[in-house]
Amino acid sequence: MKRSPASFAAFVAVVSLAPFGAGCDRRPALVPASADSTAAGVDSFTVHARQALDAWDAGDDATAATASARVTREALEARPNAPWPERARGVLDSLGIGAEVTGNDRATVVNLFSRMRGEGDSWPWLFWREGGAVRSQALEARGWQLSDLAARGMTEASEPTDSAQIAVLWNRRVGAGGQPQLTVWRHATGGRWDLVQTLGPDSLGGVGSGEFEGDDTTTTLTTRTFRTTPYFDECGTCPHVFQERLFDWGPGGFTRIGTHPVPSPYSTFTAFVNALIANDRTAAIEQVVDPSLVDFARKFEWNVPSKGRWRVAPATDESAIEMVFFRGQKDAFRVTFEARDGDWVIAGFEPTSRAVE
Numbered sequence: 001m002k003r004s005p006a007s008f009a010a011f012v013a014v015v016s017l018a019p020f021g022a023g024c025d026r027r028p029a030l031v032p033a034s035a036d037s038t039a040a041g042v043d044s045f046t047v048h049a050r051q052a053l054d055a056w057d058a059g060d061d062a063t064a065a066t067a068s069a070r071v072t073r074e075a076l077e078a079r080p081n082a083p084w085p086e087r088a089r090g091v092l093d094s095l096g097i098g099a100e101v102t103g104n105d106r107a108t109v110v111n112l113f114s115r116m117r118g119e120g121d122s123w124p125w126l127f128w129r130e131g132g133a134v135r136s137q138a139l140e141a142r143g144w145q146l147s148d149l150a151a152r153g154m155t156e157a158s159e160p161t162d163s164a165q166i167a168v169l170w171n172r173r174v175g176a177g178g179q180p181q182l183t184v185w186r187h188a189t190g191g192r193w194d195l196v197q198t199l200g201p202d203s204l205g206g207v208g209s210g211e212f213e214g215d216d217t218t219t220t221l222t223t224r225t226f227r228t229t230p231y232f233d234e235c236g237t238c239p240h241v242f243q244e245r246l247f248d249w250g251p252g253g254f255t256r257i258g259t260h261p262v263p264s265p266y267s268t269f270t271a272f273v274n275a276l277i278a279n280d281r282t283a284a285i286e287q288v289v290d291p292s293l294v295d296f297a298r299k300f301e302w303n304v305p306s307k308g309r310w311r312v313a314p315a316t317d318e319s320a321i322e323m324v325f326f327r328g329q330k331d332a333f334r335v336t337f338e339a340r341d342g343d344w345v346i347a348g349f350e351p352t353s354r355a356v357e
Contacts, residue, residue, distance in 0.1 A: 045074050049095055056097065056114055065112040065123030068097050069136055072110055076127060076134045084108040084127065100146040103127075106158040107166050109139070111146040126166065129159050130191055137193055141183055144170035150212040150219050152249065153187070160187040165196075167249065169210050169221070177236055180210040180223050184253050197253035201225075205245050221247040221254055224262065229270050231277060233311040239266035239318030265337040266318040268344040269325065273310060276303040288346045289338065297349070300333070307331070324352060 048070045055064030075091040076084055088110050089101040100111040106128065113122040124139040124146065146168070153164035164187040171178040182204065184197035204210065208225030226240035234240055242262035247254040261267060268287050275283035276297055284294045301307050308328020316323050321337045334352040337344045 045071065045078075048074065052097060053095065056116070059114075059117075061114050061117070061121060062123065064114070065125075066138075068092065068099070068112050069110065069123075069125040069138070071095070071097075072125070073127060073134050073136045076108075080129070080134060088127070102146055103149040104151070106154045107149060107151040109146060109149055109168055111144075124168075126185070126193060128166075129157070131159075135191060139168070139183070139185070140195060141168070141170055141181075144172050144181055145178065147171050147180070147210065148212050150249070152216045152219060154216070162187070163251070165249075166193060167212065167219070167221070167254070169212065171209075174207065175236075177207045178209070179207055180204045180225065182210075182221065182254060199247075199254060203256070205243055207240075208242065219249040221249065223247075231273055231305055231310055232270055233309050239264070239312055239316060241267045241270055263343040264318045265321060265323060265335075265344045266312065266316075268337065268346060269323070269335060270310075272297070272346060273302055277305050279303065289340075289348075293346060293348070300331075300351070302327075326354060330354075 048067055052064050052067035052071055055061070055067055058064075072088050072092065075087060076082075079087060084105050085101050085103055085108055088108060089099065092099045092101075092110070092112075096115065098113045098115040100113075100122075101108065103109050108127045109124055110127065111122050111124040121143050122145070124141050124144075126137050126139055128135055148169040150167045151164070152166075153161045155161060166185045168183050168185070170181040170183070172181050179201045181201075182197070182199040183195060185193040186196045188194045201207075204223045205225030206227040208223060210221055210223035210225075213220050213222065223245045224242055225245070226242050228234065229241050242264070244260055244262055245256055246258040248257045272284055272287035275281075275287065276294070281294060284297075285291045288294060297303070308331070310325055310327050313324035313326065313332075323335050323337075324332060325335060326332050332352050332354040333349050335349040336347045338347045
């Protein structure tokens with residue numbers, strides 16, 4: 001929808017002067033020009049906003065993203081003491097510009113994209129304070145979704161010191177879901193940020209999610225991810241075997257300090273089947289209430305992979321204490337579980353009908 005020049009200029013003037021708090025009501029509110037020391041810059045804001053919208057409409061997304069980043073920086077400069085994520089999000093939403101926003105008043109990342117081409121590329125920009133001004137820099141992480149941000153080494157005035165770093169957690173879309181991706185940027189001479197670390201699925205664990213925790217000196221990253229389970233077919237919404245990985249943020253970047261499986265009945269069953277196929281009786285016994293269940297499973301040839309791949313019945317939750325598993329084209333088994341020492345063990349199983357499929 002095209003706006004007339006007059007209505008657009010009035011609209012942008014209202015937007016550029018609006019306070020945009022953290023509340024749900026983001027409708028622009030006109031305030032007196034004296035309320036904003038940058039009122040004289042409205043013309044610049046209007047021009048850059050018009051350039052951004054025209055470029056998005058024309059499909060020149062790279063140019064549009066650069067112009068949108070300029071608009072965002074001007075909006076932050078207009079009210080530098082306003083909450084940055086809310087300010088940036090409010091202005092871009094009001095202009096109809098697609099963006100993901102995360103961060104705080106020390107550093108904010110805005111990931112710009114076309115609302116008309118939602119499955120297309122994206123352009124992330126970092127905003128921070130330095131030398132009493134708002135600065136911005138394009139980041140080398142195009143096409144990823146924005147998840148979380150953490151900053152360290154900032155002064156009380158929220159400006160970077162020589163040891164300042166910014167960590168950004170992303171999500172890269174793949175067939176089975178999203179893979180966490182981590183980038184760490186270090187403040188360098190000349191007022192820029194240099195990429196010093198990148199961690200992908202090999203380090204973070206595969207498909208899943210992650211989050212930062214802690215403060216400026218004790219920040220950690222926790223990911224909860226899964227990989228393909230041998231001998232099992234798993235859909236995107238099916239149960240999975242999750243692992244949690246914990247990373248500590250030190251001067252040299254993030255280092256993994258721990259990994260542990262996330263207990264679930266589904267995880268126990270997959271471990272039992274894999275132990276049977278590997279002929280590891282000790283590992284199989286650890287997954288059951290009674291060792292006799294190992295021999296019972298072998299009578300059903302659960303240790304024979306050629307009988308077919310396993311999959312859980314539709315709409316089954318990974319934490320259900322009773323599950324139906326299909327094997328190959330014909331077999332189905334109802335399996336029950338019980339809790340033990342913070343984990344799950346198999347209490348019993350029996351053949352059943354595949355009518356639930």
